[in-house]
Amino acid sequence: MLRVSLREISAALKEGRVSPTELCQRCLSFIKATKFLNAYITVAEETALKQAEESEERYRRGQILGDLDGIPVAVKDNFSTAGIETTCASNMLKGYIPPYNATVVKKLLDQGAVLLGKTNLDEFAMGSGSTDGIFGPVRNPWSYSKQYREKSVQNSHTENEDSNWLVTGGSSGGSAAAVSSFTCFAALGSDTGGSTRNPAAHCGVVGLKPTYGLISRHGLIPLVNSMDVAGILTRCVDDAAIVLGVLAGHDPKDSTTVQDPFKPFELTSFIDASKLCIGIPKEYHAPGLSSETVALWSKAADLFENAGAKVIEVSLPHTRYSIICYHVLCTAEVASNMARFDGLEYGHRSSMDKSTEVMYAATRREGFNDVVRGRILSGNYFLLKQNYETYFVKAQKVRRLIANDFVNVFRSGIDVLLTPTTLSDTIPYVEFIKEDNRTRSAQDDIFTQAANMAGLPAITVPTALSEKGLPIGLQFIGRAFQEQQLLTVAKWFEKQVEFPMIQLHGLMDHGHTVCQHQKSAFFS
Amino acid sequence: MTGLALNCSINKKSLFDRKHYFYADLPAGYQITQQRLPVAVNGSLSYSLCVGGKKNQMVTRTVRIKQIQLEQDSGKSLHDDTRSQTLIDLNRAGIGLMEVVMEPDMSSGEEAAAAVRELQLVLQTLGSSQAIMAEGQLRVDANVSVHHLGEALGVRTEVKNINSARFLARAIDYEIQRQIKELENGGTVINETRAFDYKLGCTIPMRDKEGKQDYRFMPEPNLPPLILYDTKSLPANMNHQQVVNIDWIRERLPDLPSVRRVKLVEQYGILPEHSFTLLNEDGLMEFFENVVRQTQMNPKKVIGWILNDMLGYLKQHNLTVQESPVSSLFLADLLNLLERGTISSSAAKQVLEELWKAEGKTPLQIVKEKKLELIQDQQELDQICQAVVEGHQEEVMEIKKGNLKVLNKLIGLVQRTTRGRADPVLVKQILEKRLSQ
Secondary structure (H helix, E strand, O other), X not given: OOOOOHHHHHHHHHOOOOOHHHHHHHHHHHHHHOHHHOOEEEEOHHHHHHHHHHHHHHHHHOOOOOOOOOOEEEEEOOEOEOOEOOOOOOXXXXXXXXXXXXXXXXXXXXXXXXXXXXXXXXHHHOOOOOOOOOXXXXXXXXXXXXXXXXXXXXXXXXXXXXXXXXXXXXXXXXXXXXXXXXXXXXXXXXXXXXXXXXXXXXXXXXXXXXXXXXXOOOOEOOOOOOOOEEEEEEOOHHHHHHHXXXXXXXXXXXXXXXXXXXXXXXXXXXXXXXXXXXXXXXXXXXXXXXXXXXXXXXXXXXXXXXXXXXXXXXXXXXXXXXXXXXXXXXXXXXXHHHHHOOOOOOOOOOOOOOOHHHHHHHHHHHHOOHHHHHHHHHHHHHHOXXXXXXXXXXXXXXXXXHHHHHHHHHHOOOOEEEEEOOXXXXXXXXXXXXXXXXXXXXXXXXXXXXXXXXXXXXXXXXXXXXXXXXXEEEEEEOOOOOHHHHHHHHHHHHHHHOOOOOOOOOHHHHHHHHHHHHHHHHHO | OHHHHOOOEEOOEEOOEEEEOOOOOOOOOEEEEOOOOOOEEEEEEEEXXXXXXXXOEEEEEEEEEEEEEEEEOOOEEEEEOOOOEEEEEOOOXXXXXXXXXXXXXXXXXXXXXXXXHHHHHHHHHHOOOOOOXXXXXXXXXXXXXXXXXXXXXXXXXXXEEEOOHHHHHHHHHHHHXXXXXXXXXXXXXXXXXXXXXXXXXXEEEOOOOOOOOOOXXXXXXXXXXXXXXXXXXXXOOOOOOOOOEHHHHHHOXXXXXXXXXXXXXXXXXXXXXXXXXXXXXXXXHHHHHHHHHHOOOOHHHHHHHHHHXXXXXXXXXXXXXXXXXXXXXXXXXXXXXXXXXXXXXHHHHHHHHHHHOOOOOOHHHHXXXXXXXXXXXXXXXXXXXXXXXXXXXXXXXXXXXXXOOHHHHHHHHHHHHOOOOOOHHHHHHHHHHHHXX
């Protein structure tokens, strides 16, 4: 029952086939059973059950708030949730309990959604593996899937198969794992350079990055103000559209949201492919792209062409500057946004208090991990008076060029771009950590961060399983504020590829074995 | 509004930036300000001050306004040295401020104080701020430097912690002298921040909280450019409650102090110095106009009563105009009695004394009670004059010798005898007649 889509469970609730409290309890017990995935930092059991009870009362009176009433959801732990600890997986905010809800959280709760808990991430959303938070790495549910296990037996894996679990991708790995492992029906992530789409692709779920300015960032603890968006993770495109309908719209508390009123839409299953023009950016044939992914990408292009759509190769000439440009602008804004963590008002405060300066320095050293500190130092360097023109201003100009690349392509008649989401399927944790965070991010963000630079909407759709039995997703990038068109195309594609559901049978049993081995896996 | 009042060019598009530094009263680690492109630039402020040896010559000076920018306030730090701790009050952190930056066109503490006082009046008239320095509604930092005529401006110091216009003048004058002395002794002036110690009347170096810092300015990513419109550029379909129309605001600007002063002088024939005092004292102009409206006395004479008698009394007892025990109506009544010749001016002063007690009696009631009416009976007056003349033969001799000033003494004696109820002009006539006999 937990495996159905949001739309289906919503119907079940309305028809009384299941009650909100029953649904909530099931999800909560399944979270416990999948604890070894480490997808959740905080499980808000009490408040969730209370919300479920209130929802049940509304269903009884026939006064439900909307399609999300009674639906269990999870939220990445960098969104402020009133009364629920919000840590950003960092020592800096361990124990911090926000006094207010992020706007997107409030919108979900106002629709009657049941907040199960806060999901795990890379510390302060910096990373592409969900491995660098203080609560440990998140495990990809596909590590325990029948599809993967069958294939890995063939590859003659060693005795302790448990130590070879796979990463989720990041930084919203917890949210992706939570949705993928059926513990909730939708989850919020954040997307600054691909942090929603990357783990969505690796976990075989849908990851939507909306247009910048469509959804409020108020309450999303900021990383890069000019690129951050709230991301939506669901098991199918339709569900993403439902959640988008609830979240989108102007927020007076966020001056970067557009004033135009947003009209929620329903997706049709049918498209007239002959009217569609798909663009394939040639610069996205990047080195390191796995042959499997290339093949899949090609097959997808053929799919559209066979259906009557125009599939054209296009050029985004400034693509190769994108990752460097992103790095400069990202670290500069990070340095600025992290300045508020001084230990005085909230969060961790060092006990070294000889002077204010000493306390600040010690607090920030103790509170932040190396990744965060590295980015702060880089960012401050780029913002120094003598460097500002050379780095920051230059990067902004390049950013404009990158954004213009997209404008030109869309102006020439392209409706939607089709690209890979990640270089390959996911890899084991022990492999992943062989390179550092910065290197990994630079490699893994390559297809995703341009959409953040240009502020465009993008969605990853699980397409097929790799030879190892692991998910590969493909990405669609659309025009600004044209989510309806983007999601319509994505939905059609999803229907064509019929991506298989993850088979997590025997997960319960596996849970016990894993718990015994858990310690060694964690601290290896 | 303030930009328009200070003759600035309004930038229809202005931008916000982050200024980064670490300090306990700055919770975000940066301050949002307008470093690149502020909302208003290139204005001017005219002010007047009294110059000359006797300070009786009024001149007008102008100080250029470099820019007006919007920015955030920081919190407040209170240093508790006894417990070696600092207390931070964050209540005002993040609140919007307007910073007015002047060019270094002033050359004395007095000029600066006069300019600031005029700015206070402008802000109060507009309603932008009550601008009371003692309450922190207007904070003034002075940048002071010295140089020889014809040379470039010297190194400047910034003086903070100034709580009134008077202290501003003192702090600046002290700092000017300090710098001159320093340079004359072969030293140099350091570019530093100094605090004014009002008890000692001097400036002391502050624990430099900023020093030579790189603020790593960065555009504020959460605030789009601020767009202001005028009637020409206002888009047709824009919700007019959502936009600021500069022309609309300009049309609704109230009369600025300088304009009001000119109008007062023109309308009532008072001196320019008088108009300054009337506007400087909150409520005094309204009081004056109310009295003028209700009396037949010439405004030029009324002003004396307002500025000398009324204001003098209020200042003595530390009262505001609103707290005055004497209402404009009563004063007008009193002045009417004087004007009609019912009482003399010295009697009027006695009545005013009584009115201050605020026992609810009208001026007329007091006059009747104390029998202060001018003596109308010529004969009675004559007799009193006679008595005075007879009693002061020495003075009479002096007058007959030609020392006419002594006559005033006799008049004064008559007044004393009559308790101010004699018309001095009449008394003079009578005495002169008698003495010439």
